[in-house]
Each structure stands twice: as C-alpha cells, then as structure tokens.
Amino acid sequence: MKAIKIGVLTIAAFILINNQYSVASVQPGVPNIKASIARGKELYLLQCLACHQIDGGGVPHLNAPLDGSANVKGKDKAMLIKIVLNGLKGAEIEGESYSNVMASHKDLTDQQIADILTYVRNAWSNKASQVTVAEVKAVRAKLK
Numbered sequence: 001m002k003a004i005k006i007g008v009l010t011i012a013a014f015i016l017i018n019n020q021y022s023v024a025s026v027q028p029g030v031p032n033i034k035a036s037i038a039r040g041k042e043l044y045l046l047q048c049l050a051c052h053q054i055d056g057g058g059v060p061h062l063n064a065p066l067d068g069s070a071n072v073k074g075k076d077k078a079m080l081i082k083i084v085l086n087g088l089k090g091a092e093i094e095g096e097s098y099s100n101v102m103a104s105h106k107d108l109t110d111q112q113i114a115d116i117l118t119y120v121r122n123a124w125s126n127k128a129s130q131v132t133v134a135e136v137k138a139v140r141a142k143l144k
C-alpha cells in the first residue's frame with residue numbers, strides 16, 4: 001500500500017517538474033519564432049493578402065510572388081525591411097516586372113514588421129531565419 005502511494009507521488013512530482021521545465025524552456029529575451037510566425041500570419045492576412053495572395057504566389061505581371069522568392073528567403077533582411085517600410089515600384093525582380101505599386105507600410109510597428117517578415121520567410125515553401133524587432137528598428141533609424 002505504502003509503495004503504491006510513493007509511486008503515485010513520484011509520478012505526480014515528475015509531471016509537475018516536467019511541466020515547469022517546459023514553461024521555463026521559453027527563454028526570456030529570446031524571441032519565440034513560433035509565436036512571431038503566428039502573429040505575422042494574422043497581420044499578413046490584413047496587410048499583404050490582397051496583393052500577394054493566400055498562397056504567396058502574387059499575381060502574374062501585377063504583384064510579385066513571395067513564395068519561393070530568393071530575396072524573401074535570402075540573407076539581406078535589411079532590404080526586406082526597407083521594402084515594407086518604403087514600399088516598392090518599378091523594380092525588376094528575378095527578370096520580371098510588376099505593374100502594381102506596393103505602398104509604404106511604415107505605420108506598422110517594429111514588432112509587426114518583424115512578425116510579418118518572419119511569417120513570409122517561413123510560410124509556404126519558404127524557410128529562413130527570423131527577423132527581429134532590433135533589426136527593424138535599426139533599418140527604420142537609418143531611413144530617417
């Protein structure tokens with residue numbers, strides 16, 4: 001009887017410690033990429049969907065695709081941040097030109113831009129490192 005009680009207590013303690021461990025493993029100060037992607041997806045649906053489409057495929061000759069784009073997946077995150085802040089027009093992207101104009105989105109916060117770009121870099125077939133608030137802040141400061 002006593003052995004069973006101790007066994008049950010051990011299991012209970014194990015579950016408790018394990019749960020605490022999983023909560024503690026989200027390190028403070030280190031941006032959580034999964035949470036950023038989830039917030040970014042919500043923002044994408046509001047801010048970018050109309051032109052870049054649900055599948056990130058854009059619209060031929062009108063709006064550039066974000067899925068599979070070497071720029072979107074690339075190392076030059078500052079360039080992507082600049083495009084969102086300033087908008088873009090008349091640029092040739094991978095040999096294609098687009099007749100629509102991408103408006104500036106500088107009213108979005110640094111956090112919102114970091115989340116949207118982290119989402120588009122990890123949506124559809126894309127897989128790339130996250131964009132941080134500090135990176136957006138640095139680019140915004142330079143553009144002023």
Ligand code: HEC
Pocket residue numbers: 044047048049050051052062063064065066069070071072080083084088089090091092093097098099100101102103105116117120
């Ligand atoms: C009004 C339509 C429109 C909206 C809204 C829009 N874009 Fe764009 N976007 C474009 C067009 C058009 C281009 C290509 C412009 C060019 O070729 O000069 C583009 C280009 C881009 C590029 C460059 C792609 C590459 O491969 O180099 C990125 C990144 C981008 N958009 C991200 C976004 C994000 C993120 C949002 C939402 C915050 C957004 N866009 C909202 C129309 C739009």
